Amino acid sequence: MSSKTHASGVGNIVGYVLGLILTFAAVWIVLESSLATSMKWTIISIFAIIQAGLQLFMFMHMSEGEDRDAKVVHTVYAIFMGIIVVFGSIWVMTAGHPIG
Amino acid sequence: MESKITNYSVPTEYQSELGKMNILGFWIFIAAEIILFATLFALYGVYHDRIGDGPAGPEVFVIKDVVIQTVLLLTSSFTCGYVITSMRRGNVKGAIVWIAITLLFGLGFLVMEINEFIHYVNAGLAIQTSAFGSSLLTLLGTHGAHVTFGLFWGIILAIQLAQRGITAFTASKVHIWSIYWHFLDVVWIFVFTFVYLGGLM
Numbered sequence: 001m002s003s004k005t006h007a008s009g010v011g012n013i014v015g016y017v018l019g020l021i022l023t024f025a026a027v028w029i030v031l032e033s034s035l036a037t038s039m040k041w042t043i044i045s046i047f048a049i050i051q052a053g054l055q056l057f058m059f060m061h062m063s064e065g066e067d068r069d070a071k072v073v074h075t076v077y078a079i080f081m082g083i084i085v086v087f088g089s090i091w092v093m094t095a096g097h098p099i100g
Numbered sequence: 101m102e103s104k105i106t107n108y109s110v111p112t113e114y115q116s117e118l119g120k121m122n123i124l125g126f127w128i129f130i131a132a133e134i135i136l137f138a139t140l141f142a143l144y145g146v147y148h149d150r151i152g153d154g155p156a157g158p159e160v161f162v163i164k165d166v167v168i169q170t171v172l173l174l175t176s177s178f179t180c181g182y183v184i185t186s187m188r189r190g191n192v193k194g195a196i197v198w199i200a201i202t203l204l205f206g207l208g209f210l211v212m213e214i215n216e217f218i219h220y221v222n223a224g225l226a227i228q229t230s231a232f233g234s235s236l237l238t239l240l241g242t243h244g245a246h247v248t249f250g251l252f253w254g255i256i257l258a259i260q261l262a263q264r265g266i267t268a269f270t271a272s273k274v275h276i277w278s279i280y281w282h283f284l285d286v287v288w289i290f291v292f293t294f295v296y297l298g299g300l301m
Contacts, residue, residue: 009181009185011181012181019177023170023174026297030300044297044298055282055289056286059180060278061275061279065123066120071127074128077131078131078135082138085139086142090146
């Protein structure tokens, strides 16, 4: 546990550099690449999820301390509910029954 | 409030029962924040193409400024990591300096966001212009209001650290603030990806 809880600072740099790379890569993919739009969506979505994971585990210390299981399970559950709220709402409001 | 030390083998912020419970409690609050922002993303997802007589996203988004905002917030999240690193090394001065650097990047982000809002209003997109404008500015504004709150919170904690040093009481508070600050970067990653980049496709 001690190696995880005593932040060395190396993880910070790794998380930061990866975050910058993913940010600029996403911008490049959207503005410069000639991929199909659906492919662009898929790639930048994956980049966003990786970046969020970096923040949660490398910066927010989610998986440390005695309560780590409670923190991880509760947060993952909230993310799951959030995904249902977002995609459920968009689906209900746009699929087959337009509001306009 | 009494914060009795119960365990010396873990970082200072986990040493008292109160500190440990507050950190767990804050994670439960973060879950509520995830749902709050999820509802705002859902709103934007539903309404983003309802532009009425106002401008559409690609007509008003300035992607260069948004990338700068993203880098500012990402950097502030990075420097915020060193607040905890310094604190766990017992370096109170370092922790305060890193908080100050973090807040300066956060302030830079906020100034740019306010300019962005002024630009939108000048371009004919206000919160009452269209469903797109309402959902966009509610999402961005809620995030910006959180950043503003985090700025004042950070200033107050830096003062308390200077006065009391790193104790089980102050360390858990700083840890909680750092969770909050990183969480705002997580939200911004999704704003950046799905609102701005998604809007340009």
